[in-house]
Amino acid sequence: MSLEGQERRRYELDDRGFDEVPAKYRKYYRRLDGPGDKLAPNELLCPVCKVVIRSTRELREGDRVYCMACLTRLRVVAGAAGLEGVVEYT
Amino acid sequence: MSDPAQDLHALPPREFLEHVHSFEFWLGSVQGYLAGRPYGHHDGLAEPAWTDPERDRLVTILCHYCVGETMALEGAGGLIRAAPNRPTKVFLATQTVDEGRHLEVLVHRLAELGVADPEREIERRTSAELIRFRDRLLAFVGSGDWDAALFAQNVVLESAEFAVFHRHARSADPITREVLLGIIKDERRHLGFGENELGRRIAKNPALHGRLRAVRAELDPLVLGSFERTLALLGTPAAERSELGRDYLAAVERLGFA
Numbered sequence: 001m002s003l004e005g006q007e008r009r010r011y012e013l014d015d016r017g018f019d020e021v022p023a024k025y026r027k028y029y030r031r032l033d034g035p036g037d038k039l040a041p042n043e044l045l046c047p048v049c050k051v052v053i054r055s056t057r058e059l060r061e062g063d064r065v066y067c068m069a070c071l072t073r074l075r076v077v078a079g080a081a082g083l084e085g086v087v088e089y090t
Numbered sequence: 091m092s093d094p095a096q097d098l099h100a101l102p103p104r105e106f107l108e109h110v111h112s113f114e115f116w117l118g119s120v121q122g123y124l125a126g127r128p129y130g131h132h133d134g135l136a137e138p139a140w141t142d143p144e145r146d147r148l149v150t151i152l153c154h155y156c157v158g159e160t161m162a163l164e165g166a167g168g169l170i171r172a173a174p175n176r177p178t179k180v181f182l183a184t185q186t187v188d189e190g191r192h193l194e195v196l197v198h199r200l201a202e203l204g205v206a207d208p209e210r211e212i213e214r215r216t217s218a219e220l221i222r223f224r225d226r227l228l229a230f231v232g233s234g235d236w237d238a239a240l241f242a243q244n245v246v247l248e249s250a251e252f253a254v255f256h257r258h259a260r261s262a263d264p265i266t267r268e269v270l271l272g273i274i275k276d277e278r279r280h281l282g283f284g285e286n287e288l289g290r291r292i293a294k295n296p297a298l299h300g301r302l303r304a305v306r307a308e309l310d311p312l313v314l315g316s317f318e319r320t321l322a323l324l325g326t327p328a329a330e331r332s333e334l335g336r337d338y339l340a341a342v343e344r345l346g347f348a
Contacts (some may be wrong), residue, residue, distance in 0.1 A: 072285075
Protein backbone atom coordinates (compact mmCIF):
# COMPACT_ATOMS: atom_id res chain seq x y z
CA MET A 1 0.00 0.00 0.00
CA SER A 2 1.46 3.36 -0.99
CA LEU A 3 1.87 5.90 1.79
CA GLU A 4 2.44 8.74 -0.64
CA GLY A 5 0.31 11.75 0.19
CA GLN A 6 -0.55 10.47 3.66
CA GLU A 7 0.47 12.75 6.47
CA ARG A 8 3.27 11.39 8.63
CA ARG A 9 2.80 10.68 12.28
CA ARG A 10 4.87 12.98 14.54
CA TYR A 11 6.69 11.80 17.66
CA GLU A 12 7.77 13.56 20.83
CA LEU A 13 11.19 12.08 21.63
CA ASP A 14 12.23 11.39 25.21
CA ASP A 15 15.66 10.60 26.69
CA ARG A 16 16.04 6.80 26.89
CA GLY A 17 19.39 6.91 28.65
CA PHE A 18 21.63 6.63 25.61
CA ASP A 19 24.84 8.15 26.97
CA GLU A 20 27.22 7.89 23.99
CA VAL A 21 26.42 11.24 22.35
CA PRO A 22 26.27 14.78 23.80
CA ALA A 23 23.21 15.36 26.03
CA LYS A 24 21.24 17.44 23.51
CA TYR A 25 21.23 14.55 20.97
CA ARG A 26 20.47 11.68 23.34
CA LYS A 27 16.74 11.61 22.59
CA TYR A 28 17.54 10.61 19.00
CA TYR A 29 18.99 7.25 20.03
CA ARG A 30 18.39 4.24 22.23
CA ARG A 31 19.93 0.83 22.75
CA LEU A 32 18.40 -2.26 21.17
CA ASP A 33 16.69 -4.15 23.97
CA GLY A 34 17.40 -7.74 22.95
CA PRO A 35 16.22 -9.79 19.96
CA GLY A 36 12.53 -9.32 20.83
CA ASP A 37 12.74 -5.53 20.66
CA LYS A 38 10.29 -4.21 18.07
CA LEU A 39 11.13 -0.95 16.33
CA ALA A 40 8.52 1.81 16.21
CA PRO A 41 7.62 3.45 12.85
CA ASN A 42 9.98 6.34 13.67
CA GLU A 43 12.95 4.05 14.45
CA LEU A 44 15.69 2.39 12.41
CA LEU A 45 18.51 0.03 13.39
CA CYS A 46 22.01 1.23 12.45
CA PRO A 47 23.62 -1.67 10.52
CA VAL A 48 27.13 -0.45 11.46
CA CYS A 49 26.93 -0.17 15.25
CA LYS A 50 23.49 -1.69 16.11
CA VAL A 51 22.12 1.38 17.88
CA VAL A 52 18.44 2.33 17.36
CA ILE A 53 18.07 5.70 15.60
CA ARG A 54 14.92 7.70 16.37
CA SER A 55 13.21 10.44 14.39
CA THR A 56 10.58 13.04 15.27
CA ARG A 57 8.45 11.75 12.39
CA GLU A 58 7.42 8.41 10.99
CA LEU A 59 10.16 7.11 8.68
CA ARG A 60 9.57 6.25 5.06
CA GLU A 61 11.59 4.83 2.19
CA GLY A 62 14.02 7.40 0.82
CA ASP A 63 14.47 9.30 4.10
CA ARG A 64 17.97 10.03 5.39
CA VAL A 65 18.96 9.72 9.04
CA TYR A 66 22.21 10.04 10.98
CA CYS A 67 23.78 7.65 13.46
CA MET A 68 25.92 9.90 15.64
CA ALA A 69 27.25 6.96 17.67
CA CYS A 70 29.24 5.75 14.62
CA LEU A 71 29.28 8.93 12.45
CA THR A 72 27.15 7.32 9.71
CA ARG A 73 24.53 8.65 7.29
CA LEU A 74 21.84 6.16 6.31
CA ARG A 75 19.22 5.99 3.58
CA VAL A 76 15.96 4.29 4.56
CA VAL A 77 14.96 1.42 2.27
CA ALA A 78 12.22 -1.22 2.36
CA GLY A 79 13.63 -4.58 3.44
CA ALA A 80 12.12 -8.03 3.85
CA ALA A 81 11.36 -7.42 7.55
CA GLY A 82 10.46 -3.73 7.39
CA LEU A 83 12.50 -0.57 6.97
CA GLU A 84 16.30 -0.94 6.85
CA GLY A 85 19.21 1.47 6.73
CA VAL A 86 21.75 1.49 3.90
CA VAL A 87 25.01 3.34 4.53
CA GLU A 88 25.60 6.38 2.32
CA TYR A 89 29.26 7.27 1.98
CA THR A 90 28.80 10.99 1.36
CA MET B 91 25.67 24.52 13.67
CA SER B 92 21.87 24.54 13.20
CA ASP B 93 19.70 23.87 16.24
CA PRO B 94 19.61 20.07 16.57
CA ALA B 95 16.52 20.29 18.76
CA GLN B 96 14.58 21.13 15.56
CA ASP B 97 15.52 17.94 13.69
CA LEU B 98 18.95 16.37 13.85
CA HIS B 99 18.30 14.29 10.75
CA ALA B 100 17.61 17.36 8.63
CA LEU B 101 21.18 18.64 9.02
CA PRO B 102 23.15 19.05 5.79
CA PRO B 103 25.67 16.14 5.47
CA ARG B 104 28.69 18.47 5.51
CA GLU B 105 27.53 20.08 8.76
CA PHE B 106 26.95 16.67 10.36
CA LEU B 107 30.38 15.36 9.32
CA GLU B 108 32.20 18.46 10.50
CA HIS B 109 30.52 18.22 13.91
CA VAL B 110 30.99 14.49 14.58
CA HIS B 111 34.70 14.68 13.75
CA SER B 112 35.28 17.50 16.25
CA PHE B 113 36.82 17.51 19.72
CA GLU B 114 33.71 19.36 20.92
CA PHE B 115 31.51 16.42 19.93
CA TRP B 116 33.97 13.91 21.43
CA LEU B 117 34.03 15.73 24.77
CA GLY B 118 30.23 15.82 25.00
CA SER B 119 30.08 12.12 24.10
CA VAL B 120 32.59 10.66 26.55
CA GLN B 121 31.35 12.75 29.49
CA GLY B 122 28.17 10.67 29.50
CA TYR B 123 29.87 7.36 30.19
CA LEU B 124 33.30 8.09 31.66
CA ALA B 125 32.47 10.56 34.43
CA GLY B 126 32.53 8.94 37.87
CA ARG B 127 34.31 5.79 36.67
CA PRO B 128 38.00 6.01 37.60
CA TYR B 129 39.98 3.53 35.50
CA GLY B 130 36.81 2.59 33.65
CA HIS B 131 34.62 1.31 36.49
CA HIS B 132 32.72 2.49 39.55
CA ASP B 133 34.41 2.16 42.92
CA GLY B 134 32.99 -0.53 45.13
CA LEU B 135 32.29 -3.23 42.52
CA ALA B 136 33.09 -6.60 44.05
CA GLU B 137 36.01 -8.70 42.82
CA PRO B 138 34.89 -12.34 42.40
CA ALA B 139 36.57 -15.14 44.31
CA TRP B 140 38.81 -16.30 41.45
CA THR B 141 40.29 -19.77 41.18
CA ASP B 142 43.90 -19.68 39.91
CA PRO B 143 43.04 -21.04 36.43
CA GLU B 144 40.15 -18.56 36.00
CA ARG B 145 42.32 -15.64 37.01
CA ASP B 146 45.16 -16.82 34.77
CA ARG B 147 42.81 -17.14 31.77
CA LEU B 148 41.48 -13.62 32.28
CA VAL B 149 45.04 -12.25 32.58
CA THR B 150 45.96 -13.87 29.24
CA ILE B 151 42.87 -12.40 27.56
CA LEU B 152 43.55 -8.91 28.95
CA CYS B 153 47.20 -9.16 27.80
CA HIS B 154 45.95 -9.76 24.23
CA TYR B 155 43.63 -6.75 24.54
CA CYS B 156 46.58 -4.64 25.71
CA VAL B 157 48.55 -5.54 22.58
CA GLY B 158 45.56 -4.58 20.42
CA GLU B 159 45.13 -1.26 22.23
CA THR B 160 48.84 -0.47 22.10
CA MET B 161 48.95 -0.94 18.35
CA ALA B 162 45.77 1.12 17.98
CA LEU B 163 47.34 3.89 20.10
CA GLU B 164 50.52 3.93 18.03
CA GLY B 165 48.53 3.57 14.82
CA ALA B 166 46.00 6.35 15.47
CA GLY B 167 48.67 8.78 16.66
CA GLY B 168 51.02 7.88 13.81
CA LEU B 169 48.31 8.34 11.19
CA ILE B 170 47.53 11.96 12.04
CA ARG B 171 50.28 13.15 9.72
CA ALA B 172 49.00 11.04 6.81
CA ALA B 173 45.32 12.01 7.30
CA PRO B 174 44.11 13.90 4.23
CA ASN B 175 42.29 16.84 5.84
CA ARG B 176 41.61 18.72 9.07
CA PRO B 177 38.48 16.82 10.24
CA THR B 178 40.18 13.42 9.88
CA LYS B 179 43.30 14.70 11.69
CA VAL B 180 41.17 16.02 14.56
CA PHE B 181 39.15 12.81 14.73
CA LEU B 182 42.36 10.75 14.93
CA ALA B 183 43.53 12.98 17.78
CA THR B 184 40.37 12.04 19.71
CA GLN B 185 40.85 8.36 18.81
CA THR B 186 44.45 8.51 20.05
CA VAL B 187 43.19 9.75 23.42
CA ASP B 188 40.59 6.95 23.50
CA GLU B 189 43.19 4.28 22.74
CA GLY B 190 45.55 5.61 25.39
CA ARG B 191 42.72 5.43 27.92
CA HIS B 192 41.85 1.87 26.89
CA LEU B 193 45.42 0.74 27.40
CA GLU B 194 45.59 2.47 30.76
CA VAL B 195 42.37 0.94 32.13
CA LEU B 196 43.30 -2.55 30.91
CA VAL B 197 46.76 -2.39 32.47
CA HIS B 198 45.12 -1.11 35.66
CA ARG B 199 42.75 -4.10 35.56
CA LEU B 200 45.77 -6.43 35.28
CA ALA B 201 47.21 -4.78 38.40
CA GLU B 202 43.87 -5.27 40.20
CA LEU B 203 44.15 -8.97 39.35
CA GLY B 204 47.55 -9.09 41.02
CA VAL B 205 49.84 -8.84 37.99
CA ALA B 206 53.02 -7.22 39.31
CA ASP B 207 54.77 -6.62 35.99
CA PRO B 208 52.14 -6.08 33.27
CA GLU B 209 54.66 -5.28 30.48
CA ARG B 210 56.42 -8.61 31.02
CA GLU B 211 53.17 -10.57 31.15
CA ILE B 212 51.86 -8.90 27.98
CA GLU B 213 55.09 -9.76 26.15
CA ARG B 214 55.06 -13.35 27.43
CA ARG B 215 51.42 -14.20 26.70
CA THR B 216 50.75 -12.57 23.33
CA SER B 217 49.96 -14.75 20.30
CA ALA B 218 52.25 -14.82 17.25
CA GLU B 219 49.37 -13.89 14.90
CA LEU B 220 48.65 -10.71 16.82
CA ILE B 221 52.32 -9.70 16.72
CA ARG B 222 52.44 -10.28 12.95
CA PHE B 223 49.24 -8.23 12.53
CA ARG B 224 50.75 -5.43 14.61
CA ASP B 225 53.91 -5.42 12.52
CA ARG B 226 51.94 -5.12 9.27
CA LEU B 227 49.66 -2.40 10.62
CA LEU B 228 52.55 -0.32 11.91
CA ALA B 229 54.42 -0.79 8.61
CA PHE B 230 51.42 0.70 6.78
CA VAL B 231 51.32 3.56 9.29
CA GLY B 232 55.09 4.13 9.07
CA SER B 233 54.98 4.41 5.29
CA GLY B 234 52.10 6.91 5.44
CA ASP B 235 49.77 4.53 3.56
CA TRP B 236 46.50 6.11 4.70
CA ASP B 237 44.09 3.72 2.99
CA ALA B 238 45.78 0.45 3.97
CA ALA B 239 46.52 1.58 7.53
CA LEU B 240 42.98 2.89 8.08
CA PHE B 241 41.52 -0.33 6.71
CA ALA B 242 43.75 -2.50 8.91
CA GLN B 243 43.16 -0.45 12.02
CA ASN B 244 39.67 1.05 11.90
CA VAL B 245 37.88 -1.68 9.95
CA VAL B 246 39.72 -4.97 10.62
CA LEU B 247 41.08 -4.44 14.14
CA GLU B 248 38.22 -2.32 15.49
CA SER B 249 35.51 -4.66 14.15
CA ALA B 250 37.24 -7.69 15.66
CA GLU B 251 37.66 -5.95 19.02
CA PHE B 252 34.06 -4.74 18.95
CA ALA B 253 32.77 -8.32 18.50
CA VAL B 254 35.13 -9.90 21.04
CA PHE B 255 34.56 -7.24 23.73
CA HIS B 256 30.78 -7.58 23.29
CA ARG B 257 30.98 -11.34 23.73
CA HIS B 258 33.33 -11.07 26.69
CA ALA B 259 31.20 -8.39 28.44
CA ARG B 260 28.22 -10.77 28.45
CA SER B 261 30.00 -13.30 30.67
CA ALA B 262 32.61 -11.14 32.43
CA ASP B 263 32.88 -10.32 36.14
CA PRO B 264 31.25 -6.96 37.07
CA ILE B 265 34.51 -4.95 37.03
CA THR B 266 35.85 -6.26 33.72
CA ARG B 267 32.36 -5.92 32.23
CA GLU B 268 32.12 -2.22 33.06
CA VAL B 269 35.64 -1.58 31.73
CA LEU B 270 34.78 -3.35 28.45
CA LEU B 271 31.42 -1.60 28.00
CA GLY B 272 33.17 1.78 28.28
CA ILE B 273 35.66 0.74 25.59
CA ILE B 274 32.90 -0.56 23.30
CA LYS B 275 31.24 2.87 23.36
CA ASP B 276 34.43 4.43 21.99
CA GLU B 277 34.86 1.66 19.42
CA ARG B 278 31.54 2.55 17.75
CA ARG B 279 33.02 5.90 16.69
CA HIS B 280 36.29 4.36 15.54
CA LEU B 281 34.84 1.64 13.35
CA GLY B 282 32.23 3.99 11.89
CA PHE B 283 34.94 6.53 11.09
CA GLY B 284 37.02 3.90 9.27
CA GLU B 285 34.17 2.49 7.24
CA ASN B 286 32.78 5.88 6.23
CA GLU B 287 36.13 7.43 5.35
CA LEU B 288 37.13 4.43 3.22
CA GLY B 289 33.66 4.23 1.66
CA ARG B 290 33.97 7.86 0.53
CA ARG B 291 37.47 7.30 -0.83
CA ILE B 292 36.51 4.13 -2.73
CA ALA B 293 33.52 5.97 -4.24
CA LYS B 294 35.94 8.62 -5.61
CA ASN B 295 38.65 6.15 -6.62
CA PRO B 296 37.30 2.67 -7.44
CA ALA B 297 40.85 1.41 -8.18
CA LEU B 298 41.44 1.53 -4.42
CA HIS B 299 39.15 -1.41 -4.13
CA GLY B 300 41.59 -3.91 -5.64
CA ARG B 301 44.41 -2.74 -3.41
CA LEU B 302 42.43 -3.02 -0.22
CA ARG B 303 41.15 -6.43 -1.27
CA ALA B 304 44.80 -7.62 -1.31
CA VAL B 305 45.42 -6.04 2.12
CA ARG B 306 42.37 -7.83 3.45
CA ALA B 307 43.54 -11.20 2.06
CA GLU B 308 46.85 -10.74 3.86
CA LEU B 309 45.39 -9.63 7.20
CA ASP B 310 42.29 -11.82 7.48
CA PRO B 311 44.10 -15.01 8.60
CA LEU B 312 46.07 -13.07 11.22
CA VAL B 313 43.15 -11.24 12.77
CA LEU B 314 40.75 -14.17 12.50
CA GLY B 315 43.34 -16.52 14.03
CA SER B 316 43.81 -14.21 16.98
CA PHE B 317 40.04 -13.71 17.22
CA GLU B 318 39.52 -17.50 17.38
CA ARG B 319 42.15 -17.92 20.06
CA THR B 320 40.63 -15.25 22.33
CA LEU B 321 37.10 -16.58 21.86
CA ALA B 322 38.32 -20.09 22.72
CA LEU B 323 39.85 -18.72 25.94
CA LEU B 324 36.50 -17.13 26.72
CA GLY B 325 34.88 -20.55 26.36
CA THR B 326 32.80 -19.49 23.37
CA PRO B 327 31.35 -22.53 21.54
CA ALA B 328 32.74 -23.06 18.01
CA ALA B 329 29.35 -22.43 16.38
CA GLU B 330 29.01 -19.07 18.12
CA ARG B 331 32.54 -18.01 17.12
CA SER B 332 31.74 -17.86 13.42
CA GLU B 333 28.58 -15.92 14.22
CA LEU B 334 30.69 -13.36 16.08
CA GLY B 335 32.81 -12.76 13.00
CA ARG B 336 29.62 -11.67 11.24
CA ASP B 337 29.88 -7.97 12.11
CA TYR B 338 33.38 -7.79 10.70
CA LEU B 339 32.30 -9.63 7.54
CA ALA B 340 29.21 -7.39 7.23
CA ALA B 341 31.43 -4.28 7.36
CA VAL B 342 33.78 -5.52 4.65
CA GLU B 343 30.77 -6.59 2.59
CA ARG B 344 29.28 -3.09 2.78
CA LEU B 345 32.60 -1.77 1.47
CA GLY B 346 32.36 -4.28 -1.38
CA PHE B 347 34.99 -6.78 -0.23
CA ALA B 348 32.77 -9.83 0.21
